[in-house]
Amino acid sequence: MSGSGVPERSLVSGWGRAAPTVARITKVTSLDKLEQFVLDHSRGGNLLARGLGRSYGDAAQCAGGDLVDCTGCNRIIDVDSSNAVVRAEAGVDLATLLREIVPQGLFVPVTPGTKWVTLGGAVAADVHGKNHHRDGAIGSAIEGLVLVTVDGRREIGPQREPELFWATVGGMGLTGVIGEASLRLIPIETAFMRVDTHRVDDLDACMSLLSEGDTKYRYSVAWLDAAASGVKLGRAVVTQGDHALVSDLSGPTVEALSYEPPRSIGISFEVPGSLVNSMTTAIFNELWFRKAPKARQGELQTFDAFFYPLDRVASWNRIYGPHGFTQYQFVVPFESADAVRSVIERIQDFGVSPSLAVLKRFGESDPAPLSFPMPGWTLALDVPLGKPGLSTLFDELDLLVAQSGGRVYLAKDGRLRPSLLSSMYPRIESWRETRRLADPDGRFASDLSRRLNLAGTHSAAPA
């Protein structure tokens, strides 16, 4: 028929392994096959592209519908080193991309906290990284996309159908399937980072250091101990750095651009309970916080140590056991910085310990209406699921964030209050109009889009 694989019906969830739904999954291995798949499925039912499934909630699920697994559509088409642009099929993952471009003295302009994301998924979520305050989100580094819509292939970019382009950046896969992307790269001299690490004793010190660091470092982030309360609230390890120059390297035997990603340890078994609870989190945080140096300057770190510490353990999400977990990530404007403290306090009062807490400053937004980053403070918290009362807690946090003029990140979300969507994303109506033009019958839908009524059709029904 179309040359795609035979569809398999299976339970699909996000990285948080909660609220799974059943969909048919078909793998495609080329842009032609992808186009054929979309054509075959644009007459009825819902469809959606799925990459490596790193969104935490239900953004890459399509209950009762058809998921197209694009990870096989992953050719690197061309690396133009003189202009520092790579063109690739959107199913390529960042790990593969880096292995190809780093030895050529090039790096990705934006990387999220894991390299196991597809280029298409990264654009659909408009991912940001430790350098957002300087370089923005990935959308601003895209020269062009090939989007496969219900009407076939379209080439779009910031100057070519800009509305559809910016509706696709951060558009959570709801305008069509991204088939190819051209990404501007940044030049690097070495495969190392020059890093300054500081341990700070509270949230105020943490925020000061991050604020000062914005002009001094390209990359800057703080890992918070979310279990620390009272005067210690917000104690953190702040890591800030830049790409190391050849002159920073000391050892004579080091190959400047040699890039060897470490082998990861796998968790392939099912963990019966959760290994993550308040006690283990408190112990882990205490050890990790004490292990961090009070201050260390100019340390050389590999990309994997600086950007991808969590990738070291493959399938680490399994340690949360059968209940899974969620990540609550929000941003509030700089003038509402106190909301960050309030959120942490509220969570601690409730009695849950986020196992991961990351704080960062965002810079300017890009033109994408559904893009998450805005100038302000962003905090991301991993919270194990299963404890009763969490749903009410998160509802309160949503209200706090919305009242502070902020918003929640859809790529992490699994339970946002739909009524707060338009106050958090005030340009959603214009996004809806553009999306409607690209997909009038509402064929592209995800569990996220149905749950939040992203398309604005007020119907949770498969079209």
Add this chain to the structure above:
Amino acid sequence: MNDVTGMPQNVVVLGGSSDLARAVLRDLSARRLEHVLLAGRTPAALEVVAKELRELGAARVDTMAFDAREAATHNALADEASGRLGSVDLVIVAAGVLGTSELDDLDPAQVADEITTNFTGLAAAMIAFSRVMRRQGFGRIVVLSSAAAVRVRRANFVYGAAKAGLDGFSQGLGDALRGTGVEVIVVRPGWVKTKMTEGRPKMPLATTPSAVAEAIVKALETGEEVVWVPNVLRFVMPIVPHVPRRIWSRLPS
């Protein structure tokens, strides 16, 4: 859809005028509730509950005719519910009648009717709704069973037997549905003061509709598959099947 904390947006209640269901919907109104379908056989009683829920201002509430005894209509009913709601996130099986168990008053047709209303008809409806949920790729069914299901008592043996059947069926169906994205939650309240038990003597370890509602909403969040209300019944009831018949059969009405 059901979100990652288990909260539903669209709910169908089989036995829509039930006091227990009404209490659950009141709690869920504070969460994600958007559209409710109350299904039952007495339109006037359904409207009373619908009106009350609409006043909470959270969800759209509609009613539809449902008679557990008409198994041939269940597939069409489930399809209609699916069409009207868009997605059937949660079905609450709350229908039930409590008839007499006095020997002199028992009539074959009435007994058959009661058992169909309380067990076989609901089992048939659960098959119809689980089919819809499997097609949509997810869904949850909450079944109001009873602590009485654990061991049938002389005092209400017709009711108890039906609940025992419904309870077993629900667990079996839940097991059969593993891997389909559809889950069954069995709720076993002790004696509850409701319209159904009006005029009857209260039993020990009794509970209230709002306690049952709270336990159900908690189970939606925690993923617990068997819910006892009050929770202490979980520890008391395992002893019950071992009480000698000599003693059990002499328990008062």
